[in-house]
Amino acid sequence: MIYTLFTWLLLIISSPFLWFLSFRQKFIRSLRARFFLYQNPKPKFAKYHFHACSFGETCAIEPLVKELKDCRVSVITQTGFDKAKKYADCRFLPFECFLPFWLSRSDVLIVFEAELWLNLFRVAKSNGSKTILLNARISDKSYKNYLRFKFYYKWLFKYVDLVLAQSQTDKDRLTNLGAKNIKVVGNIKSANLPKPSKHYKKPDKRVIIIASSHENEEKNLLANLKLNHNDQLFIVPRHPERFNSVYNIIKDSIKNISFERFSDNMGLNSQIILVDTLGELVNLYAIADIVVLCGSFEKGIGGHNPIEAAQFKCKILSGEYIHNQKDLYKAVSGIEFCSYENVWQKINSNLKSTKIINMCDMDKIIKEIKG
Structure with a gap:
């Protein structure tokens, strides 16, 4: 051929x-x-x-x-x-x-x-x-x-x-x-909600997650950092090969704030924690109050799945570049959009909890596959 x-x-x-x-x-x-x-x-x-x-x-x-x-x-x-x-x-x-x-x-x-x-x-x-x-x-x-x-x-x-x-x-x-x-048949990712593999105790703090972040997003989101004393921030890079570079970005961006790698302690004690292990994001969504969903602040990426966090009714903030995930965003109510400049202002405003409003039927998909 x-x-x-x-x-x-x-x-x-x-x-x-x-x-x-x-x-x-x-x-x-x-x-x-x-x-x-x-x-x-x-x-x-x-x-x-x-x-x-x-x-x-x-x-x-x-x-x-x-x-x-x-x-x-x-x-x-x-x-x-x-x-x-x-x-x-x-x-x-x-x-x-x-x-x-x-x-x-x-x-x-x-x-x-x-x-x-x-x-x-x-x-x-x-x-x-x-x-x-x-x-x-x-x-x-x-x-x-x-x-x-x-x-x-x-x-x-x-x-x-x-x-x-x-x-x-x-x-x-x-x-x-x-x-x-x-x-x-809808988006299968709305029917296949990953469940926590570990169950962490919810801290007596407001838990904020910078989730699935890409290059430039950590640096720009931390540029105007405004954490309250009762906030705990988890930063979860999308790609494991960036863990070390993100560690250096965080170290250079913060002052007088306790900071640790997730893999070093697993105690969830510091105010800022770099999550440098795979498979933990959904476990952290389960205890999160606010999720800043990345892959949406830089052009060319197209966003990530908001339903994984919305199943826990988290408050979700997103950038505007979500062209790869528009249908999943339509399946969630309550997502707030923001920019690098006003993300922390939004975080400290009266955000609404999200809710999944359109689910895909997995049984129908299985029936179609089996013929």
């Missing part, structure tokens, strides 16, 4: 760069597995093959995998792999050129959100699999780019049997890109 030959050519050209990049700690396993098949053998047969990108997506599919049982999972990122391997047989998804001989048969392929790889669907169909695009979405920002390559997506959707879209807007956009047999 011409497309597969084209992807082989791309791999040959980019291999030196990819090999060099693979020595970075963030990519040391994922790039070598995906582009050089290092320690990434062909998966065994399973009735259901789920493909998801990273940590958040692998969290979202976990209840489905456990319910359907005979499942395997493929991922793109290291954090996604670390999460998925805890509940299923997991592999890194190789680059397109490897899939014709790497992808073994499954009865059903379920691809999560926007992981639109042509050979993944094409090879699965040639293996006799039913193919499903789950939780499908096309963000406002990315839609124009999708349209530029409409010919590619029209080709790809020939191999997709069923599309389960998040919203009517997503359905309309997917239809324009060539998708068929589309059903609107």
Whole structure:
């Protein structure tokens, strides 16, 4: 196939760069597995093959995998792999050129959100699999780019049997890109609310969380820091490779305020705590009063899921850049929007508690997958 030959050519050209990049700690396993098949053998047969990108997506599919049982999972990122391997047989998804001989048969392929790889669907169909695009979405920002390559997506959707879209807007956009047999079922992340894995005692303080923060967000949110003596601030970076740099940002930004790493003490005693371990965010949401939901203050990220915090009726503050999460934001009432300049003024105002107002039906999705 011409497309597969084209992807082989791309791999040959980019291999030196990819090999060099693979020595970075963030990519040391994922790039070598995906582009050089290092320690990434062909998966065994399973009735259901789920493909998801990273940590958040692998969290979202976990209840489905456990319910359907005979499942395997493929991922793109290291954090996604670390999460998925805890509940299923997991592999890194190789680059397109490897899939014709790497992808073994499954009865059903379920691809999560926007992981639109042509050979993944094409090879699965040639293996006799039913193919499903789950939780499908096309963000406002990315839609124009999708349209530029409409010919590619029209080709790809020939191999997709069923599309389960998040919203009517997503359905309309997917239809324009060539998708068929589309059903609107809502966002699965609104039906799959992660529950605390640990239960911390609520401090006799106002607990504020800067949640899922990205580069520049910690520095700018701390620039106008106004903590009351009865406040406790948790800072939870989105990516673990930034833990050390965020530690230095906090150290340089504060004066005369007690500060510690979460991993050093676990006692939750200091006024500011850097949460430098994965999997703690939902545990902290359960005791939070106010959540500053990041990924929304800097252009180009698109926001993060507000429902995880809203299930605990936290008061939520957000930046304006939420283009990747608009449907989830619509499912939550009471979110306040702010900027770097007025976030602390908002925190010390009369905020309302949030409430989830639109839930997705997980049983309906399972029924669709089973056919």
